[in-house]
Amino acid sequence: xxxxxxxxxxxxxxxxxxxxxxxxxxxxxxxxxxxxxxxxxxxxxxxxxxxxxxxxxxxxxxxxxxxxxxxxxxxxxxxxxxxxxxxxxxxxxxxxxxxxxxxxxxxxxxxxxxxxxxxxxxxxxxxxxxxxxxxxxxxxxxxxxxxxxxxxxxxxxxxxxxxxxxxxxxxxxxxxxxxxxxxxxxxxxxxxxxxxxxxxxxxxxxxxxxxxxxxxxxxxxxxxxxxxxxxxxxxxxxxxxxxxxxxxxxxxxxxxxxxxxxxxxxxxxxxxxxxxxxxxxxxxxxxxxxxxxxxxxxxxxxxxxxxxxxxxxxxxxxxxxxxxxxxxxxxxxxxxxxxxxxxxxxxxxxxxxxxxxxxxxxxxxxxxxxxxxxxxxxxxxxxxxxxxxxxxxxxxxxxxxxxxxxxxxxxxxxxxxxxxxxxxxxxxxxxxxxxxxxxxxxxxxxxxxxxxxxxxxxxxxxxxxxxxxxxxxxxxxxxxxxxxxxxxxxxxxxxxxxxxxxxxxxxxxxxxxxxxxxxxxxxxxxxxxxxxxxxxxxxxxxxxxxxxxxxxxxxxxxxxxxxxxxxxxxxxxxxxxxxxxxxxxxxxxxxxxxxxxxxxxxxxxxxxxxxxxxxxxxxxxxxxxxxxxxxxxxxxxxxxxxxxxxxxxxxxxxxxxxxxxxxxxxxxxxxxxxxxxxxxx
Numbered sequence: 113x114x115x116x117x118x119x120x121x122x123x124x125x126x127x128x129x130x131x132x133x134x135x136x137x138x139x140x141x142x143x144x145x146x147x148x149x150x151x152x153x154x155x156x157x158x159x160x161x162x163x164x165x166x167x168x169x170x171x172x173x174x175x176x177x178x179x180x181x182x183x184x185x186x187x188x189x190x191x192x193x194x195x196x197x198x199x200x201x202x203x204x205x206x207x208x209x210x211x212x213x214x215x216x217x218x219x220x221x222x223x224x225x226x227x228x229x230x231x232x233x234x235x236x237x238x239x240x241x242x243x244x245x246x247x248x249x250x251x252x253x254x255x256x257x258x259x260x261x262x263x264x265x266x267x268x269x270x271x272x273x274x275x276x277x278x279x280x281x282x283x284x285x286x287x288x289x290x291x292x293x294x295x296x297x298x299x300x301x302x303x304x305x306x307x308x309x310x311x312x313x314x315x316x317x318x319x320x321x322x323x324x325x326x327x328x329x330x331x332x333x334x335x336x337x338x339x340x341x342x343x344x345x346x347x348x349x350x351x352x353x354x355x356x357x358x359x360x361x362x363x364x365x366x367x368x369x370x371x372x373x374x375x376x377x378x379x380x381x382x383x384x385x386x387x388x389x390x391x392x393x394x395x396x397x398x399x400x401x402x403x404x405x406x407x408x409x410x411x412x413x414x415x416x417x418x419x420x421x422x423x424x425x426x427x428x429x430x431x432x433x434x435x436x437x438x439x440x441x442x443x444x445x446x447x448x449x450x451x452x453x454x455x456x457x458x459x460x461x462x463x464x465x466x467x468x469x470x471x472x473x474x475x476x477x478x479x480x481x482x483x484x485x486x487x488x489x490x491x492x493x494x495x496x497x498x499x500x501x502x503x504x505x506x507x508x509x510x511x512x513x514x515x516x517x518x519x520x521x522x523x524x525x526x527x528x529x530x531x532x533x534x535x536x537x538x539x540x541x542x543x544x545x546x547x548x549x550x551x552x553x554x555x556x557x558x559x560x561x562x563x564x565x566x567x568x569x570x571x572x573x574x575x576x577x578x579x580x581x582x583x584x585x586x587x588x589x590x591x592x593x594x595x596x597x598x599x600x601x602x603x604x605x606x607x608x609x610x611x612x613x614x615x616x617x618x619x620x621x622x623x624x625x626x627x628x629x630x631x632x633x634x635x636x637x638x639x640x641x642x643x644x645x646x647x648x649x650x651x652x653x654x655x656x657x658x659x660x661x662x663x664x665x666x667x668x669x670x671x672x673x674x675x676x677x678x679x680x681x682x683x684x685x686x687x688x689x690x691x692x693x694x695x696x697x698x699x700x701x702x703x704x705x706x707x708x709x710x711x712x713x714x715x716x717x718x719x720x721x722x723x724x725x726x727x728x729x730x731x732x733x734x735x736x737x738x739x740x741x742x743x744x745x746x747x748x749x750x751x752x753x754x755x756x757x758x759x760x761x762x763x764x765x766x767x768x769x770x771x772x773x774x775x776x777x778x779x780x781x782x783x784x785x786x787x788x789x790x791x792x793x
Contacts, residue, residue, distance in 0.1 A: 133767045137654065144657035147664055170664040174240070175671035175745065181240040184249065185606040188225075188233040197514070197594070202233060204591045205600040209237060209252050235602060249604060258509025258593065259555040260540075261502035262547050274495055282489045289349050289356035289487040296485075302345055302360045305485055311355070312486040320360070320483035327478070328371065328434055337361045337480050355488040363481035369437040373473040374448050375430040377403060377416040380465030387465060389421055390523050400459045400466040407456050412470045421465065426565065430470075436477055444469070502553050505543050511536025515593035517586045518576070526586035528562075528577040528593070537573025544570040554593070562589060622675045629679060630656070633686050641693045643783035647768045648689040655685050655760040659753055668752070674745035681753020684728065688761035691717040710769050714762070721761065725754050 146153060150167040157164050188205070190198045202225050210223050222238040239248060270278065292309045296302065303319030310316040327334040332352045340346075340361040350357040380387035381396035391399070399419075407415055416422075416430030437445065447460040448469050457469040493499065513531045520527055532540055543552060544566045551563040554577075564577045581589065634652070637645035659678065663670060696713035704712060728750070735747035 130767060130771055133763070134771060137764055137767065141654045141657055144654075144661035147661040148657055170667075172664055173667040173669045175238075175669045175674070178670060178672065179240045181238065181609075182245045182248070183606075183608045184237040184239070184252070184604060186235040186237065186252075186602040187605050188235055189601040189603070190233055193600070198233070200591055200594050201600050202235075204594050205602070206235065207591065209235065213237065213239060213248065213252070234605075245607075245609065249607075252602075258512060259558075260505050260507040260543065261553045261555060262505055262543060263550055264500050264503040266503070268492055268496055268499060270492060270495060278490045278492075278495060285355060285487050285489045286349075289358070292485060292487065293346070293349055293358060296345055296358060297347070302358075302483060302485075305358075306483060309487070310485040311488045312484070315484065315486075320485055321362075322482045322484055324479045324481050326480070327475070328436060333357075333359070333482060333484070334478070334480055337482055338478065351489075355486055357487075358485040360483045361480060362483060365479050367477040367479060369477050370449070371434050371436045371475050371477045372448055372471055373434045374432050375412060375416065375470045375472065376422075376432060376444075377407070377412070377420045377430050377468040378422040378425070378465050379403070379419065380421045384465040385463045387421065389465075390525060396466055397459065400468060404456070404459060404468055407468055407470075409454060409456070409470060409472075412456065412468075434475075502555075505539065505552075507532075507536055507539040507543060509593075511539060512593065515590045517583070517590050526581050526583045528581070528586050528589050530575045530577065530593070532573040532575075534573070537571075540573065540575065541569065541571050544568070544575075622672060622679075626675070626679045626682075630682060633682065637686065637689065641689075643772075644689075644693050644696065644765075644769065648686070648693070648765055651689070651760045651765040651768065652682070652685055654764055655756055656682070658760070659756050662752055662756070663749070666752075668748055669745065670749075671745040673743065674749040677746040677749035678753055681750050681757060684725065684750075684754050685757035685760060687724070688717075688721045688757055689765060691720050692761065692765065707770070710766070714766050718762070721758065725758055728754050 146167050147170055150169045154166045154169065156162070157166055188202060190201070193201050206223050206225055213223065222236070224236045226234045226236060237252060239245070288309070292305055295305060306316050306320030310320055312320070315322055322330075322333070325333050336350050336352065336357065337359050340359070342361055342364055345360045346358045350359065377400075379391070379396045379400045380389050381391045381393045382389065383393070389396070403415060403419055413429030413431070416428075417426050420426075420430050422430065437449070439445075440448070441462045441464075443460055443462045444467060447457050447467075448471055451457050451469060451471040453471055453474050455471055457467075457471075460467045460469060511532050513533050513536075515531075516529045518527050518529045519525065547566045548568060549566065551565050553560055553563045562577055577589070630652070634645075634649040637648050637652075639645070641648065659681070662668070663678075668674065692713050695717045696709055699709035699712045699716075700706070732747040732751035732754070735743055736751065739747065
């Protein structure tokens with residue numbers, strides 16, 4: 113009889129290969145044990161000072177019913193949304209809810225859209241471990257906020273009272289700084305003065321010690337102490353951004369490497385990292401060579417603004433500022449440090465594309481060990497807060513009729529089309545007219561999703577965002593915009609709260625039930641099948657270790673239903689062994705030798721095991737694809753358990769049986785069969 117392919121595949125030839133398979137099973141079991149019980153292993157290492165290396169602890173991911181939390185059910189009102197737009201609007205609302213839920217630090221929130229009776233749509237939100245439920249409900253229920261903003265260039269002014277208060281504060285700060293300077297000039301101890309008077313809380317407790325600073329990480333301080341001698345202190349007040357400063361130069365050293373100031377022009381191509389260009393590599397190389405012929409130090413910034421594919425190059429002109437070794441990718445770094453000051457490189461290829469590099473300046477990389485005393489002053493930003501880069505316009509999400517994905521007729525690149533209502537068209541025309549050559553920012557829920565540059569005044573109420581998107585990025589942006597343009601009113605219709613204590617109680621009861629069930633199964637297997645039952649119990653233990661390790665490493669979100677699926681899969685694992693051992697008994701009754709009986713038992717039982725398990729697997733896959741979270745959790749754990757049970761039954765149990773010496777087992781036939789085994793035929 114021809115054996116099944118899987119049986120043959122896992123059948124080692126020769127006793128040496130059996131021991132290799134046993135070693136593999138042992139290693140798999142040990143690794144699984146460390147994954148499952150790493151916490152207890154680490155505690156034992158600490159408690160008994162064993163000096164052994166610790167393992168990384170991988171926690172179980174607990175679901176809502178175990179960890180505790182809140183389940184919210186919303187009814188979505190889509191009556192005023194066209195049927196063709198409902199799916200996009202609901203998906204956009206789901207994305208917005210997920211983003212808002214993540215604001216509360218909820219791990220793996222579940223947000224699902226379900227179709228109810230009579231064409232109703234409902235949104236299920238599960239928040240495991242949430243603390244402020246009322247605030248979460250408030251945030252989730254808000255209508256998505258879509259805003260169009262322009263750059264904020266308005267000058268900020270203080271009121272007369274604010275100006276007077278700031279001037280008074282700064283005058284008092286200067287007087288205090290002059291007093292401290294007087295003490296320093298009178299040979300007072302610098303560290304003692306810092307501990308007493310410095311307003312830099314982080315350094316004052318260390319006597320003002322800032323450690324080593326460079327022109328890269330602290331340009332103002334490095335510039336202020338660069339001319340001082342080692343051990344010297346300030347002879348005058350130094351006014352920097354934060355306030356009045358007094359310094360002591362503790363030490364100074366020069367690094368082996370230098371620092372450079374440079375700008376670059378990038379032309380990327382298809383396949384380069386973070387590149388949305390349609391140029392081929394050869395086309396990009398031809399373009400960069402042509403730009404090299406045009407480039408001079410005088411026009412380099414303008415060339416970069418017009419031609420560089422680097423994000424933001426249109427504003428920065430490719431300027432990189434000062435940097436040192438190790439801050440750029442290797443080919444770029446090698447080229448720029450070898451380049452002479454004031455020169456422009458030949459094309460340099462990196463993972464981002466082709467670069468032209470203009471080396472503007474070079475300096476030695478000096479480091480300074482500095483202590484300081486800071487007396488703070490106030491600025492307009494301290495009183496009014498930091499200036500906002502963007503300011504609101506008249507245009508908002510209520511003026512956007514729809515957003516669609518379209519493709520540029522010239523190069524086929526994906527774009528996002530916008531269509532405004534009558535008021536929105538008028539506002540958009542005014543905004544684009546006053547922002548030609550400048551960006552307009554699009555915010556969704558106060559999150560910047562796009563900032564396209566305005567090339568010309570736009571009339572007619574339609575616009576295009578062409579931000580070098582992929583098709584998926586364009587779809588995502590369109591969906592988010594529609595979520596703001598087509599808000600879906602939602603009504604909270606049900607709220608269930610599960611306490612963490614209930615979750616822990618459920619876990620304890622489930623584990624207790626699982627342990628009792630496992631012990632009863634082990635006792636039954638040993639009583640019924642004797643020595644093979646012992647091996648099956650060992651196989652079942654290995655099965656449990658592997659499945660729990662998979663639950664942690666996948667990771668699988670464990671719920672009560674998921675634990676039920678795992679416990680049920682134990683029964684499936686035992687069922688396979690029962691089928692095998694019953695066939696083994698039948699073969700022994702027919703007078704076969706033990707080795708032949710084992711092979712025939714596994715081979716003949718395989719058909720039943722395969723059909724039963726494959727039927728269960730198909731059912732689990734259907735439930736995973738089409739069911740909701742509770743049923744899905746049960747299906748996932750049962751699915752994984754069935755797969756592992758097939759492995760342990762075919763590989764683990766079978767190889768453990770084959771490792772037993774047949775002659776020894778013949779002398780102790782009662783360990784397998786109650787009556788004397790017939791002679792082999």
